[in-house]
Amino acid sequence: ERPITTLSKAITETQAARDAVDGGDAVIHWFKSDLRLRDNKGLSLAAEKARVKGVPLICLYLVSPQDFVAHLTAPVRVDFVLRNLADLKRRLAELDVPLYVESVAKRRHLPGRLIELCESWGVKHVFCNMEYEVDELRREAKLTRACLERGISFTVVHDTYVVEPGKLTTNAGGQMSVYSPWHRKWCKYIADHPGSLNEYEAPGTNPVGAREKYKTLFDQPIPEAPEEKSLGKDEKERYERMWPVGEAEAHGRLQKFILERIKAYHTNRNLPAGDHTSSLSAHLAAGTLAARTVVREALNAVGKKAPTDDRQNGHMMWVGEVAWRDFYKHVLCGWPYICMSVAFKPEYNNIEWEYNDEHFRAWEEGRTGYPLIDAAMRQVHHMAYMHNRVRMCVASFLAKDLMIDWRMGERWFMEHLIDGDFASNNGGWGFSASCGVDPQPYFRIFNPILQSEKFDEQGDYIRKWVPELREVKGKAIHDPYGRGAEAIARKNGYPRMIVNHKEARERCLARYKAGIGRS
Numbered sequence: 001e002r003p004i005t006t007l008s009k010a011i012t013e014t015q016a017a018r019d020a021v022d023g024g025d026a027v028i029h030w031f032k033s034d035l036r037l038r039d040n041k042g043l044s045l046a047a048e049k050a051r052v053k054g055v056p057l058i059c060l061y062l063v064s065p066q067d068f069v070a071h072l073t074a075p076v077r078v079d080f081v082l083r084n085l086a087d088l089k090r091r092l093a094e095l096d097v098p099l100y101v102e103s104v105a106k107r108r109h110l111p112g113r114l115i116e117l118c119e120s121w122g123v124k125h126v127f128c129n130m131e132y133e134v135d136e137l138r139r140e141a142k143l144t145r146a147c148l149e150r151g152i153s154f155t156v157v158h159d160t161y162v163v164e165p166g167k168l169t170t171n172a173g174g175q176m177s178v179y180s181p182w183h184r185k186w187c188k189y190i191a192d193h194p195g196s197l198n199e200y201e202a203p204g205t206n207p208v209g210a211r212e213k214y215k216t217l218f219d220q221p222i223p224e225a226p227e228e229k230s231l232g233k234d235e236k237e238r239y240e241r242m243w244p245v246g247e248a249e250a251h252g253r254l255q256k257f258i259l260e261r262i263k264a265y266h267t268n269r270n271l272p273a274g275d276h277t278s279s280l281s282a283h284l285a286a287g288t289l290a291a292r293t294v295v296r297e298a299l300n301a302v303g304k305k306a307p308t309d310d311r312q313n314g315h316m317m318w319v320g321e322v323a324w325r326d327f328y329k330h331v332l333c334g335w336p337y338i339c340m341s342v343a344f345k346p347e348y349n350n351i352e353w354e355y356n357d358e359h360f361r362a363w364e365e366g367r368t369g370y371p372l373i374d375a376a377m378r379q380v381h382h383m384a385y386m387h388n389r390v391r392m393c394v395a396s397f398l399a400k401d402l403m404i405d406w407r408m409g410e411r412w413f414m415e416h417l418i419d420g421d422f423a424s425n426n427g428g429w430g431f432s433a434s435c436g437v438d439p440q441p442y443f444r445i446f447n448p449i450l451q452s453e454k455f456d457e458q459g460d461y462i463r464k465w466v467p468e469l470r471e472v473k474g475k476a477i478h479d480p481y482g483r484g485a486e487a488i489a490r491k492n493g494y495p496r497m498i499v500n501h502k503e504a505r506e507r508c509l510a511r512y513k514a515g516i517g518r519s
């Protein structure tokens with residue numbers, strides 16, 4: 001049974017008993033990847049329950065350092081979450097709502113600790129938004145029943161994706177694994193269910209007395225990052241400047257993007273130089289902004305109530321990209337085995353990979369001798385972020401030119417990106433390495449020089465991130481040793497190509513063919 005089905009059953013089967021739970025001294029909203037007050041379904045329901053009962057709302061964030069490790073969370077992402085929590089705590093305090101953040105040593109103790117806190121605060125109602133990874137779905141199914149045994153109603157709701165993962169099926173009721181037909185259904189679902197884009201009300205102020213009663217919770221500081229996930233001082237300062245936190249910042253970025261750039265998104269979105277995309281992925285991953293909100297705002301800007309699959313329209317194209325985020329989570333819920341480091345298509349598990357440390361190091365450090373690849377990898381080191389086009393290029397280069405196991409790249413991304421998200425990352429790697437759901441065919445192998453000429457024509461992106469090549473003029477920027485800029489490249493210590501693309505391509509085709517054939 002799929003974990004999402006297990007949880008859905010637990011929710012349905014306990015519904016009546018949960019509805020019958022009454023009383024309690026306070027209501028809890030348990031924050032996870034939804035660090036916002038606006039348009040947050042779980043929080044809104046919790047606040048409403050508290051209001052009706054006339055009791056205070058308490059917000060809770062429980063984290064285990066083991067979670068950060070298990071989810072391969074990048075230190076920069078841990079820092080982003082902790083800074084957002086501090087902002088959230090401050091804003092909730094203005095409403096006299098406490099946010100209590102606790103670090104629980106062991107992951108498995110987290111459900112027990114939640115129940116203990118409910119009992120010590122006399123809480124009978126807990127709300128949270130659903131997380132769709134396997135362990136989280138199983139945990140919430142158990143919690144739904146365990147809480148009820150203690151007389152506590154535990155309500156977990158869909159919120160994080162525009163359309164509930166697993167909701168859309170083929171006409172025959174089967175699972176969908178191809179994006180385009182799935183996206184058409186996604187658009188139709190929103191058109192048929194206009195309420196799916198409605199905004200949920202933010203919480204109001206807690207009743208008088210809450211601040212005194214929960215003084216210790218207000219005073220509790222946000223825990224520090226665990227040692228192995230903490231940033232150095234310089235990095236911390238840099239990321240604070242580069243990635244300011246909070247809902248106001250996220251909404252500001254969204255509005256600026258809608259006002260200035262979304263209209264041309266369909267033509268410019270593939271250009272890594274300049275500022276053509278929204279840079280909202282870190283906020284969507286931390287939940288400082290809801291996917292529902294960004295889709296609603298983008299549609300409102302053009303007076304539409306539902307998206308279409310019009311790829312010639314910047315607004316619709318962008319909403320279609322946000323739909324990819326929904327799609328990959330839908331895939332994760334439908335085929336949870338992808339969490340176990342296996343290819344979506346079993347025959348792709350038989351490909352023979354290289355485990356060449358020297359090549360992997362050259363890739364991660366941006367020293368492959370392919371300027372576009374090196375620029376992209378250096379962007380991650382500086383910003384913890386990379387543009388989508390070059391994410392595809394570096395993933396293809398690792399898996400197909402270097403023949404290095406795509407799972408090593410997938411892991412590296414999670415350990416370095418500020419927006420690391422298991423489903424989107426796995427989907428992106430699966431697409432680029434051709435092992436995933438709805439991938440590029442394995443025989444389509446990006447030529448890193450042609451990609452560079454096409455998407456960074458003037459070389460602005462390369463010059464920004466690869467200082468050794470800044471003096472190179474014209475087309476030579478895409479291939480300095482091959483096109484007459486050898487003297488500059490050598491003088492500045494820029495490396496030669498570590499593999500020959502033509503030969504690498506032949507090897508890749510042979511390996512993929514043999515691997516698939518072996519199944």
Ligand code: FAD
Nearest residue numbers: 277278279280281321322324325388391420421425428429
């Ligand atoms: P925009 O172009 O402004 O798009 C808006 C939002 O739509 C993004 O913020 C993101 O939430 C969503 N989105 C856009 N494209 C995709 C996509 N292809 N798949 C899923 N969601 C998408 N995205 C992540 O959020 N986390 C990851 O860990 C991640 N890993 C990736 C790994 C690889 C190998 C590839 C090819 C793509 C990956 N992506 C990932 C998708 C995409 O690259 C980023 O979402 C995007 O670059 C973020 O920039 P933006 O916010 O400016 O995007």
